Amino acid sequence: MGWLSMPLASMGGHKSPKQYLDAQFTYERAGTEEQPAHAYRVLESACPGNRVYYAAIQRHEDGEPREVSAIVCLVRWNPKAADGFVFAYKDMSESMGPNQADCPLRILELLSSTNDPVALDWRRRCFATLRRRQRHVPDGTLIRFSQPIAFSDNSRHQVMRVSREGRRIVLSTSDGRGRYRVSDLLDRKFEIVRERKIAPTIFT
Known part of the structure; x- marks a missing residue:
């Protein structure tokens, strides 16, 4: 029809x-x-x-x-x-x-x-x-998109850091630079990057 x-x-x-x-x-x-x-x-x-x-x-x-x-x-x-x-x-x-x-x-x-x-x-x-x-993406999580995403500042990023500001999600580069918004973020294909945790050295 x-x-x-x-x-x-x-x-x-x-x-x-x-x-x-x-x-x-x-x-x-x-x-x-x-x-x-x-x-x-x-x-x-x-x-x-x-x-x-x-x-x-x-x-x-x-x-x-x-x-x-x-x-x-x-x-x-x-x-x-x-x-x-x-x-x-x-x-x-x-x-x-x-x-x-x-x-x-x-x-x-x-x-x-x-x-x-x-x-x-x-x-x-x-x-x-x-x-x-329904995916839970905690504050500070590193995510990797299936393809690099182009932004209005002419940069392209595939691995980005999540920052939660209330209900809003803001992204930055993996080393914390910039502030980026991605429309319909949770509808996009991405994976959570598992980062190696380095244990602090404790001196006695």
């Missing part, structure tokens, strides 16, 4: 992408001779930064709850759009293997088991993202 764009007036009174998409993916269909009545319910959803929408959606058939699967929507949200089209989205099921793999744990935990290899790969990538973001 391609992108669907709309002005605020077409959002049915919903004030945010999350509210609108929650309503869109919660609906009922009456049964027919060929198809039983079915419905879908959003159990949990998130739309961090109004950029990507993730939801756990449960299918119901003849009033009975069935499997829970994930929906991912790319989101464009610009309340000040010059053409008036403030909102656009493109929806995908997990079985389509979305590139976006930033789904919150509370949504992943609601999903039913599946044998679909594409959906399983997407879930694996989501859990890998969560593990990266």
Whole structure:
């Protein structure tokens, strides 16, 4: 499916992408001779930064709850759009293997088991993202990126020292020079460098 764009007036009174998409993916269909009545319910959803929408959606058939699967929507949200089209989205099921793999744990935990290899790969990538973001990088740690990173001062560094200033992480060179910021640091590939500790000499 391609992108669907709309002005605020077409959002049915919903004030945010999350509210609108929650309503869109919660609906009922009456049964027919060929198809039983079915419905879908959003159990949990998130739309961090109004950029990507993730939801756990449960299918119901003849009033009975069935499997829970994930929906991912790319989101464009610009309340000040010059053409008036403030909102656009493109929806995908997990079985389509979305590139976006930033789904919150509370949504992943609601999903039913599946044998679909594409959906399983997407879930694996989501859990890998969560593990990266949960890494503990103490103050003073030396880290090595998979590739050197270029900075605005025209320097390039691969091994850097971590300094924690409250919730902010600032990097310096391995010998403590400079102050550098790396966006989405915990999403990047790096390893912690184990430094050899030299025991102090004690004179008696």
